[in-house]
Amino acid sequence: MNTKLATILLLASASGLAACAKKAPADTPPPPVDDTRPVTTPTPAVTPSGPAIGTQAHFAQAVGSSTTIYFDTDKYNIDTQDAAALQAQAQYFARFPQITFTIEGHADERGTREYNIALGERRAAAAKAYLVSLGVDGNRIAVVSHGKERPVALGSNEAAWAQNRRAASVIINR
């Protein structure tokens, strides 16, 4: 596992990835091409290659959209959906105990700037506390808040705001 860590890549921030991450993509390699032309070089064996352990992509591939949990307006409680997502995260982090990560808390634009930074921290802290209660060592988890500064959904409507009120777990390797 340690040698695989040597191939760690720095990836884009969680907000971009969280928005894209849906279910884990199908893992099967493409079927071999039925090619009648004479082949002069041997076709290399196709091995499944994916993101390296310790990268955000690896995490997102394993837990899908569960990298991010969502909140109601002004709220910071962990509801049943959030709990399920955090369970998936906790299982992942138990499988790879050497990984440390950051929880980024966010708020929607419909709040004042400084309060929203504090609210983002509150959401990230709630997610961290829940993960700790599931057995993840708190020392592996950093907390940061971006307030309303990093929306993923750009409209000014309830649907967009609901996507922005979030706490995203991000593997950041420095």
Next chain:
Amino acid sequence: MTAKFLFLLTAALVAVPAAAQAQGAPVGDDQPVETIAIEGDDDEPLRGTVTDESAWSDIGIAIPAFATERERPTPANADGTGALGREIARVITANLRNNGLFKPVGPDSLPQPAFAQVRAPTYGTWSGKGAEMLVQGYVTARDDGRLAVGCYLYDVQLQQQLVKEGWVVAPADWRRAAHKCSDLIFSRLTGESPFFDSRIAYIAETGPKGARVKRLAIMDSDGANHRFLTPGSATALTPRYSPDYSKILYLSYVDGNPRIYVYDIGTGRQTLVTENRNPTLAPRWSPDGKYILYSMAIGGNTDIYRVPATGGQSIKLTDTPGIDVGGSYSPDGTKIVFESDRSGSQQCYVMDADGSNQKRISFSGGRCATPEWSPRGDQIAFTRIAGDFNVAVMNTSGGGVRVLTRGWQDEAPTWAPNGRIIQFFRTEKNTGRSSIWQVDLTGQNERRLPTPVDASDPAWGPIRP
């Protein structure tokens, strides 16, 4: 406390073009402007010249170009002191027009007085033009390169000088002399304290909504002498000028976390206010510049702390479960108004400066956020959230709430040094684009402040010495 006058007319919006100095135009040392004695009559005693409150908007005030005794080159203007005298009059005209009180007519529409007429106006000319008040002045380039500027205000009908003052400034500070003259006229005619000679710190914004670039920036109260202070590679937020204008407190994400820095404007050096892994935010100065308030979030709970501006131990001022954030001192430094959601939603509270006697003052419906104590001590401006976000004021006990704006999202009011005008930023729905606006305490004369790019988080500094 009744207003001494009523603003009837909303002045036409005049965009004052910011000086085309994008990056680092020399601002000049921030020294006190030297006042000099100038020749002229003794000032007329204040007699409350305007008895009819409705008359303000009808007062024509003529501001011809400032004269120069001897045409000389000056770094302040490529075309010499004569052209500079015209520019000075233009700055004064724009100041008085933009603040909605008067109907000034500027140098481009008026004859230019000769130097000898500055202290001996030809009243007949001016009363013939319908001017009730007349501003005349001169600018002289001294041998040491500095500029001497004299400013005179005359009552045309009474044929009397009302007030005069002179200043000596470095050429780079010529606009300050124009602002000092504007303040002199404004104060003499309205009885209010001055505010034109001041600067604003704010956040300049560019880029798409999902990846906003935010830079720390400063400018004069009319948008001139603009400077960017940070490059924008890290998000900068919520700046505050120190009371002596030498430093700016602000929030930066330069190391990926929200951290508070003191930016020394003279040296460009930045110092971290507190070493802490927890998110820190909402920095504020005490009125004497000796203390810094900041808020820190730990495990979902945010409280307000105070630390000496020179560094040292922080003391905790609030200690309730909930988000306590911000903090604005009363001008005498004895009390602090702040916001807290300890009751379940954002409301405004007042406490003594040592953190004791915390009492909620906002009870008039909706939520209260970002409270700011007026420099006059008599009002608190705040963001009122009741569906939309608007700028409102209340007295220091929370009564007398008046909502001053009607935008979709207006937030974060900041007071002019004289406690009569409020700046805030307005966010546009959907695009999320922000701009800085001003409104006066009566809710009149709402106007946009011109900035080179989008703008937010304005922080108005005090009157410059």
